[in-house]
Amino acid sequence: MSDAIEVRALRKSFGRTRALDGLDLTVRTGEVHAYLGPNGAGKTTTIRILLGLLRADGGEARLLGGDPWHDAVPLHRRLAYVPGDVTLWPSLTGGEIIDLLGRLRGGLDDKRRQALIGRFDLDPTKKARAYSRGNRQKVALIAALASDAELLLLDEPTAGLDPLMEAAFRECVNDERRDSRTILLSSHILSEAEALSDRVTIIRDGRAVETGTLAEMRHLTRNLVDAELAGPVRLDGVPGVSDLEVQGNRVRCQVDHAALNDVLARLTAAGVRSLTCRPPTLEELFLRHYSSERPVAGARG
Amino acid sequence: MTVLARPGPTGTGLTGTGALARLAIRRDRIGLAAGVYVIVVAVTGTAYTFKKLYPTEAGRAALAATGGGNPALRFLYGRIDGDSIGSLTTWRYGIWAGIFAALMTIFVVIRHTRTDEEAGRLELVGSAAVGRQAALAAGLLTAVAASVLVSVLLCVALPLVGLPASGAAALGLAIGCCGLAFAGIAAVAAQLTSSARSARGIALGVLGVAFVLRGVGDSAGASGPSWLSWASPLAWIQLTRPFAGPRWWVLCLPLAVFGLGTALAFALAARRDLGAGLLPDRPGRATASRLLSGPFGLAWRLEWGTLLGWVTGYVFTFWACGAAAKGIGQLFGTSSALQREFTRIGGQAAITNAYLAALMLLAGLVAAGYATSTVLRLRSEETGELAEQVLATATGRIRWALSYIVVAVAGSVVLLAVAGAATGLGYGLRAGSVGHQVARLLGAAFAQLPATLAVAAVAVLLFGLWPDAAVPGAWTAVGLAVAIELFGQVLQLSHWILDISPFTHTPRLPGGAVTAAPLLWLGLVALGFTAVGLLGLARRDIG
Numbered sequence: 001m002s003d004a005i006e007v008r009a010l011r012k013s014f015g016r017t018r019a020l021d022g023l024d025l026t027v028r029t030g031e032v033h034a035y036l037g038p039n040g041a042g043k044t045t046t047i048r049i050l051l052g053l054l055r056a057d058g059g060e061a062r063l064l065g066g067d068p069w070h071d072a073v074p075l076h077r078r079l080a081y082v083p084g085d086v087t088l089w090p091s092l093t094g095g096e097i098i099d100l101l102g103r104l105r106g107g108l109d110d111k112r113r114q115a116l117i118g119r120f121d122l123d124p125t126k127k128a129r130a131y132s133r134g135n136r137q138k139v140a141l142i143a144a145l146a147s148d149a150e151l152l153l154l155d156e157p158t159a160g161l162d163p164l165m166e167a168a169f170r171e172c173v174n175d176e177r178r179d180s181r182t183i184l185l186s187s188h189i190l191s192e193a194e195a196l197s198d199r200v201t202i203i204r205d206g207r208a209v210e211t212g213t214l215a216e217m218r219h220l221t222r223n224l225v226d227a228e229l230a231g232p233v234r235l236d237g238v239p240g241v242s243d244l245e246v247q248g249n250r251v252r253c254q255v256d257h258a259a260l261n262d263v264l265a266r267l268t269a270a271g272v273r274s275l276t277c278r279p280p281t282l283e284e285l286f287l288r289h290y291s292s293e294r295p296v297a298g299a300r301g
Numbered sequence: 302m303t304v305l306a307r308p309g310p311t312g313t314g315l316t317g318t319g320a321l322a323r324l325a326i327r328r329d330r331i332g333l334a335a336g337v338y339v340i341v342v343a344v345t346g347t348a349y350t351f352k353k354l355y356p357t358e359a360g361r362a363a364l365a366a367t368g369g370g371n372p373a374l375r376f377l378y379g380r381i382d383g384d385s386i387g388s389l390t391t392w393r394y395g396i397w398a399g400i401f402a403a404l405m406t407i408f409v410v411i412r413h414t415r416t417d418e419e420a421g422r423l424e425l426v427g428s429a430a431v432g433r434q435a436a437l438a439a440g441l442l443t444a445v446a447a448s449v450l451v452s453v454l455l456c457v458a459l460p461l462v463g464l465p466a467s468g469a470a471a472l473g474l475a476i477g478c479c480g481l482a483f484a485g486i487a488a489v490a491a492q493l494t495s496s497a498r499s500a501r502g503i504a505l506g507v508l509g510v511a512f513v514l515r516g517v518g519d520s521a522g523a524s525g526p527s528w529l530s531w532a533s534p535l536a537w538i539q540l541t542r543p544f545a546g547p548r549w550w551v552l553c554l555p556l557a558v559f560g561l562g563t564a565l566a567f568a569l570a571a572r573r574d575l576g577a578g579l580l581p582d583r584p585g586r587a588t589a590s591r592l593l594s595g596p597f598g599l600a601w602r603l604e605w606g607t608l609l610g611w612v613t614g615y616v617f618t619f620w621a622c623g624a625a626a627k628g629i630g631q632l633f634g635t636s637s638a639l640q641r642e643f644t645r646i647g648g649q650a651a652i653t654n655a656y657l658a659a660l661m662l663l664a665g666l667v668a669a670g671y672a673t674s675t676v677l678r679l680r681s682e683e684t685g686e687l688a689e690q691v692l693a694t695a696t697g698r699i700r701w702a703l704s705y706i707v708v709a710v711a712g713s714v715v716l717l718a719v720a721g722a723a724t725g726l727g728y729g730l731r732a733g734s735v736g737h738q739v740a741r742l743l744g745a746a747f748a749q750l751p752a753t754l755a756v757a758a759v760a761v762l763l764f765g766l767w768p769d770a771a772v773p774g775a776w777t778a779v780g781l782a783v784a785i786e787l788f789g790q791v792l793q794l795s796h797w798i799l800d801i802s803p804f805t806h807t808p809r810l811p812g813g814a815v816t817a818a819p820l821l822w823l824g825l826v827a828l829g830f831t832a833v834g835l836l837g838l839a840r841r842d843i844g
Contacts, residue, residue, distance in 0.1 A: 048689070048843075048844065051689070051692070051693050052692075053689055053692060053693070053842065053843040053844060054842045054843070054844070055840075055841075055842060072692075072697070073695050073696070073697045074695070076693060076694050076695045076696075077695040079693075080693075081690070081693040083686065083689060083690065085686070086690075087685055087686050087687055088687070089599075089603060089687060090496065090498075091498075091603070092585075092593075092602070093584075093585035093586055093587070095585075095586060095587040095588050095589065096585070096586055096588070096589040096590075096593055097589075098589075099588055099589035099593070099594075100589050100593050100594070100598075100599060101690065101694060103589070103593075103594040103595070104594075104595065104596070104691060104694035104695065104696050105694045105695055106694075106695050123584075124587040124588075125584035125585055125586065125587045126582070126584065126585070127496075127582055127585055129419065129495065129496050130495065130582050140690070153693075
């Protein structure tokens with residue numbers, strides 16, 4: 001089966017600002033793909049090009065096998081979109097907007113609509129102007145999730161939700177995964193991406209700096225070792241060890257996968273009192289790309 | 302010293318009012334200046350025109366007798382006390398200047414209170430060292446400043462065109478006080494509902510009721526319920542009798558309304574939560590009706606209320622103006638200069654026809670304003686990021702844009718039909734030939750349709766090609782058409798300039814001759830602009 005989204009060397013500028021600068025992005029059919037980057041990295045621009053709202057300056061974008069600009073209307077029958085900051089027509093009620101958006105997409109599953117309204121605890125009889133930001137977000141989410149779309153494009157969908165509703169959202173995404181829908185989840189909430197996604201793409205300044213499964217990305221990076229020892233150990237100068245901190249008998253460092261065995265052998269030789277060794281969290285991976293200007297080894301663009 | 306620089310824990314509910322008022326005046330400086338200018342120039346210009354057209358006392362007395370004797374004109378303009386230039390000016394523009402002043406203060410007060418609150422801007426402001434009632438105070442202060450400016454400028458300008466100073470002061474103060482009264486009413490309305498649109502609706506509704514109440518009272522004559530006028534703040538301007546022995550005490554009435562409204566608004570504001578209104582939000586439908594299922598359903602749902610408001614305004618205005626057409630010839634006959642002009646073009650019947658044709662031209666111009674505002678909703682949906690949600694569904698750009706364009710076209714047709722029918726009924730009922738008048742005035746109104754649509758098509762063209770320029774550009778087009786039609790002949794502009802306005806090419810009906818070619822051309826221009834605009838929309842970025 002072909003990929004749901006294929007983007008190659010995509011470029012888009014607004015005046016002098018370069019929003020996308022040779023972006024590559026592949027979302028396989030049926031996966032939940034987290035699209036990570038801070039504000040202004042180009043996430044929303046990518047989604048707007050995929051929706052055919054913006055025209056790319058260069059590069060190629062394919063969506064569900066079609067061209068997002070030329071085939072916009074037929075493609076939109078097969079997808080649903082939730083914008084990052086949802087605005088709604090103030091004089092319409094939430095229930096009316098859910099139905100309207102569903103009908104505009106070409107149909108809506110009534111049973112699922114009811115279930116989702118219950119799950120997200122939304123009062124559909126309220127006028128949209130009376131909704132808080134989180135409630136507006138819920139309206140757009142329910143409309144998207146209740147549709148029969150093959151592909152969901154969610155732009156920071158939980159930005160306004162409280163923790164309870166965020167949990168409800170995660171449950172919904174897991175249900176969608178079972179229904180084998182494809183989801184592109186743009187976010188800067190890393191715990192959410194870590195919990196939900198099959199694969200991750202990290203974008204910086206309009207370019208993908210890292211992409212792959214979390215396991216792959218971790219494999220390419222270093223483990224964090226924190227040990228309390230019985231006696232001193234010499235680790236500086238050992239290949240594959242970096243960011244070494246020694247305080248008396250306590251040792252902290254980052255260790256390459258290849259060097260892990262060697263380092264553990266040296267630690268046990270010194271006598272281990274306590275030891276934690278863990279792969280970096282997504283947040284640590286993410287921060288590595290943003291805390292330094294240097295391109296990071298192991299990045300695949 | 303730093304303690305003095307910032308409001309301490311003793312700050313009151315009004316802390317920060319000054320800063321907010323300065324911000325409000327800064328945000329509104331162009332609109333307020335334009336509003337004040339229009340009111341002052343309209344009143345002063347009217348006085349000047351009367352002075353030029355009616356130099357003799359006999360001519361003025363005849364005009365006062367006809368104008369005061371025609372109930373339909375009394376409904377539109379109010380009562381006449383005396384026949385001095387000042388009295389005629391008060392009759393012709395007193396109430397309408399009051400309406401403009403009221404509109405100005407209503408929009409100012411609601412914009413700086415409920416609109417900001419609904420948009421969440423007050424939340425941001427309120428989290429700073431600003432009292433909870435500062436925004437209300439700042440909005441009222443801005444409205445007071447504008448009203449005072451209107452009064453002061455009128456007090457200065459009217460004597461310059463030769464009116465007595467005491468009358469000028471009375472008229473200027475009466476108009477300013479009318480603005481103040483409606484500022485107080487708007488301040489209360491802003492506390493009642495949680496939506497700025499409804500708050501504006503309530504205040505404008507009060508203004509409409511005030512107009513009708515005094516219209517009925519003023520046109521009733523001695524035997525009718527003329528006391529109704531006393532219930533309307535708009536009538537208080539003429540009841541002050543500025544140029545016929547001013548009754549200064551009448552000015553206490555609008556000031557009392559302002560004072561009571563302000564007090565009530567502050568009391569209500571102190572009791573409610575930020576964002577809440579006193580009138581509860583009624584729950585609506587939990588599911589959408591069958592009608593709300595496509596882009597056309599959505600456009601209709603969002604626009605029908607506005608159209609209803611326009612239709613209501615058209616019915617009343619054109620009914621009254623049509624009824625006033627009976628006997629309009631005598632009105633002009635009282636000025637020898639005007640009489641010569643009108644006999645030259647064909648006497649009494651011709652004067653009536655010219656008046657009716659001017660009404661139909663006005664109906665077309667105002668409908669162009671309606672159609673333009675409806676088309677421009679496309680732009681506000683786009684910048685408000687509502688369009689992208691519709692366009693992310695299986696709705697093409699052209700279909701989305703056409704939904705609003707169709708509403709604009711259909712709405713214009715309805716408005717012109719209402720204008721023709723209401724004028725025909727109003728005039729026909731008094732002249733005694735309803736069927737005939739309705740039929741010929743309907744035709745006259747529809748003859749303006751191609752020009753109305755050509756003006757509105759400019760908005761479509763700009764929206765498709767230069768979206769950033771769409772709003773100012775489209776309104777400039779409407780303004781140009783209005784300016785050319787209203788002042789072009791008077792200013793003796795060259796034909797080249799007059800020809801820019803599409804309304805220069807529509808037939809002056811009833812009375813004039815009809816040729817199909819210009820109407821066809823205008824229709825083609827409207828279609829062409831729309832097509833090019835839509836093509837541009839299909840190719841450009843959204844948002």
